[in-house]
Amino acid sequence: MPPVEPPEPPPATASKPRLSREVVLSAALALVDAEGLDALTMRRLGQELGRDPMGLYRYTANxxxxxxxxSELVLNELAIFPEDPDWQAQLRRIAHDLRELALRHPNVVPLLVTRPLSTPLGLRPLGTLRPLEQILALLIDAGFAPADALHVYRAYYGYLYGHILNELQEFIVDPEENEALLRLGLHRLPAKDFPRLRALAPVLADYDGRGELDEGITILLSGLAERLSPRA
Amino acid sequence: MPPVEPPEPPPATASKPRLSREVVLSAALALVDAEGLDALTMRRLGQELGRDPMGLYRYTANxxxxxxxxSELVLNELAIFPEDPDWQAQLRRIAHDLRELALRHPNVVPLLVTRPLSTPLGLRPLGTLRPLEQILALLIDAGFAPADALHVYRAYYGYLYGHILNELQEFIVDPEENEALLRLGLHRLPAKDFPRLRALAPVLADYDGRGELDEGITILLSGLAERLSPRA
DNA sequence: AAGATCTGTCTACGACGTAGACAATACGCG
DNA sequence: CGCGTATTGTCTACGTCGTAGACAGATCTT
Structure with missing residues (x-):
């Protein structure tokens, strides 16, 4: 009989390089990116780190x-340069960056959108408030009165989030089956009740998200600049 | 010794008027409105109806x-009149109606926003696709080419959802404590990192959601009408 | 080296979604 | 009216979840 194996059967991946909040969170993000929000359970996360699930509670409350x-981790990937004097260009770039961020982490988007709904502004993770603060800085530095800056921010961020949600809703993961699945799905709809939607199948299939966002931003920025201008 | 009580100790509220999908769903909606999404468990819902939780599975798959x-139930509260020749007025009214619907059922909003993200268009509950179809009808009847109608829809609905999310994020339930809580929350923010946000506390406190939505819609509709016009 | 603090592990509990077997009821048809 | 069938309601049970609390080992301070 062979001697008892030392307890080293764990998932092969990585031994135990000391835990930390950052390690935990980025493992969590990786898991969400790979398998979706539902896969992120404390037990699974522990397993992913080769650790007892209860250990995680040393680094996160729950x-x-x-x-x-x-959420915070993802939003930290967004760069904002509040000193840029060309506020319109800056807002446009941020919009495209955020859109791409969302496409890179689609499973995190529900989090970004949903969690603030249940947390009053002042109690949110600071990282999620940074974009707000920095965009306000950008606008105020550009000459907007603070209250106007807030209005511009709201219209801008509102549209931006709306667009991202819209685009992600029509987004289907597997690009191969994309069209097939889409048509298949649409075909299921009763022809009598959804004639226009069904007729639009081909157009739905090629959604130029980047282009539509850019157009929308153009409309919004020029409209906003018309009624609220810096240094007025 | 009194005779054995017939098994009638249940929660006083309503006896057993036969179950149905509609009854189940509206109990679910009531529960969500009253206590939030987390309170909606199969067991709790069964209890609310004075029934065994497993009974619900006769009317809903899971x-x-x-x-x-x-989601469907709530969206059915939204009225759309696709024959209205004044498409801009109609879109504006729908926007305000949807906003009020969201304020009436704030706990349902995460559902409206989140569930389509994980369900391809063609597989969604039909009730949630009705607004899309009807708005397309409205725009096409007004003279837009179908593909243009889709673009208008996307920009419009995107902004609308974005606004609603934005407004709800700043919304705090208890109107009494509203300002106090808000300031309290903001006060928690490190003054060095969030100067503008903190300075805006008073402005944040009175958010005219209806007004901002209306302005945004105006900007968007006029911008859209400029580059995509009906009967072009 | 000794004490204190920090990190990791284990066991256990209550709540959850839901499969599957059964009982009660309602309904169609003679 | 009665009987067989289909529908509706109930119960038990399983596996998974979040996490409280007790404890053990590791690390740091002096």
């Missing part, structure tokens, strides 16, 4: 805090 | 289907 941390 | 049903 599961909700992990979700907040993931 | 919990996810209940959530879909609730």
């Amino acid at each position: 599961r909700a805090a992990v979700l907040d941390g993931v | 919990r996810a289907a209940v959530l879909d049903g609730v």
Whole structure:
């Protein structure tokens, strides 16, 4: 009989390089990106790190805090340069960056959108408030009165989030089956009740998200600049 | 010794008027409105109806289907008149109606926003596709080419959803404590990192959601009408 | 080296979604 | 009216979840 194996059967991937909040959160993000929000359970996350699930509680208060941390982590990927004097160009670039960020982490988007709904502004993870603060800085530095800056921000961010949600809703993961699945799905709709939607199948199939966002931003920025201008 | 009580100790509220999909779903909606999404568990819903939780599965496939049903129920409250020749007025009214609907059912909003993200267009509950179809009808009847109608729809609905999310994020339930809580929350923010946000506390406190939505819609509609016009 | 603090592990509990077997009821048809 | 069939309601049970609390090992301070 062979001697008892030392308890080293764990998932092969990585031994134990000391835990930390950052390690936990980025494992969480990786898991969400790879398998979706539902896969992010404390037990699974522990397993992914080769650790006892309870150990995670040394670094995060509870599961909700992990979700907040993931939101924060993702939003930190967004760069904003509040000193840029060309506020319109800056807002346009941020919009495209955020859109791409969302496409890169589609499973995180529900988090970004949903969690603030249940947390009053002042109690949110600071990382998620940074974009707000920086965009306000951008606008105020560009000459907007603070209250106007807030209005511009709201219209801008509102449209931006709306667009991203819209685009992601029509987004289907597997680009191969994209068209097939789409048509298949649409075909299921009763022809009598949804004639226009069904007729639009081909157009739906090629959605130029980037282009539509850009157009929308153009409309919005020029409209906003018309009624609220810097240094007025 | 008194005779054995017939098994009639249940929660006083309503006896047993036969179950149905509609009854189940509206109980679910009531529960969500009253206590939030997390309170909507199969067991709790069964209890609310004075029934065994497993009975619900005769009317809905699983919990996810209940959530879909609730979305559908809420969206059915939205009236759209696709024959209205004044498409801009119609879109504006729908926007305000949807906003009020969202304020009436704030706990359902995450559902409206989130569920389509994980369901391809063609597989969604039909009730949630009705607004899309009807708005397309409205625009096409007004003279837009179908593909243009889709673009208008996307920009419009995107902005609309974005606005609603934005407004709800700043919305705090208890109107009494509203300002206090808000300031309290903001006060927690490090003054060095969030100067503008903190300075805007008073402006944040009175958010005219209706007014901002209306302005945004105006900007968007006029911008859209400029580059895509009906009967072009 | 000794004590204190920090990190990791284990066990256990209550709540959840839901499969599957059964009982009660309602309904169609003679 | 009664009987067989289909529908509706109930119960038990399983596996998974989040996480409280007790404890053990590791690391740091002096």
